[in-house]
Amino acid sequence: MSTRTIPFRKMNGLGNEIVVVDLRAGEQPFTAQQAAAIAAAPRSHFDQMMVLHPPRTAGTEAYVRIYNTDGSEAQACGNGTRCIGWLVAEQLGRSALKFETIGGVLDVVVDGRDRISVDMGKPRFAWADIPLVEPFHDTRAVELQVGPIDAPLIHSPSVVNIGNPHAIFWVDRLDIVDLGKVGPMLEHHRLFPERANISLAVVMSPTEIRLKTWERGAGLTRACGSAACAAAVSAARKRLTGRRVTVHVPGGPLEIEWKADDHIIMTGPIEDEYAGEVVVG
Helix, strand or coil, X not given: CCCEEEEEEEEEECCEEEEEEECCCCCCCCCHHHHHHHHHCHHHCCCEEEEEECCCCCCCCEEEEEEECCCCEECCCHHHHHHHHHHHHHHHCCCEEEEXXXXXXXXXXXXXXXXXXXXXXXXXXXXXXCCCCCCCCCCCCCCCEECCCCCCCEXXXXXXXXXXXXXXXXXXXXXXXXXXXXXXXXXXXXXXCCCCEEEEEEEEECCEEEEEEEECCCXXXXXXXXXHHHHHHHHHHCCCCCCEEXXXXXXXXXXXXXXXXXXXXXXXXXXXXXXXXXXXX
């Protein structure tokens, strides 16, 4: 079996582990199996991998494929997009960039390593766009619960697509259930034909939310940017908060603004850890 040495950059966004593989110099085959093999190596473990390919659309810096730890592909990764935004901005000496993913074109503005903003696009609330397996007229609260029928521990999550499916359970405290145990069950629940990211959210005030997320294809994470966006817009839809909030994830705070044009702007820091290489079959 032939092997291949792949250079990578290890980064993180609020503790969300990101590996960047840059293939822009020339299109090379890259597979889900290779992504999973890289995730299994200690120095290159990731929550999400951002693979940069040559741009397909004029005006963009790269076409980006996003892989989860298990090799499955994601349509969006806010923390990873901040990482590649900073990396490419440093290379090009520019502060405004565009990246294309299977979820669309994302605008990034870099104002130093500690303040990188990503336009995450418009949220989708229709049940078929999330998608759900059956119709729900009001996706601010759908029928799903964990625990006894007459006294569920968590129930009635808000659901939304932020480039990928999200379910947000509104709770009084983040330890009300063991998300490491119920997360996999809910991720694979029949209601979600494409699986889902599962979050617990506590509304602290009209401007602050605390969040904990089980990430589809990756597991418990210190930060999930798209989940922070999902919680922010869902809270605003339920009139629990305004349209500009700070979402506190285990790794730190993210600023989320749901603008009047319906676009979600996520702002936060990144860390550049080290460069390395890994050999895969």
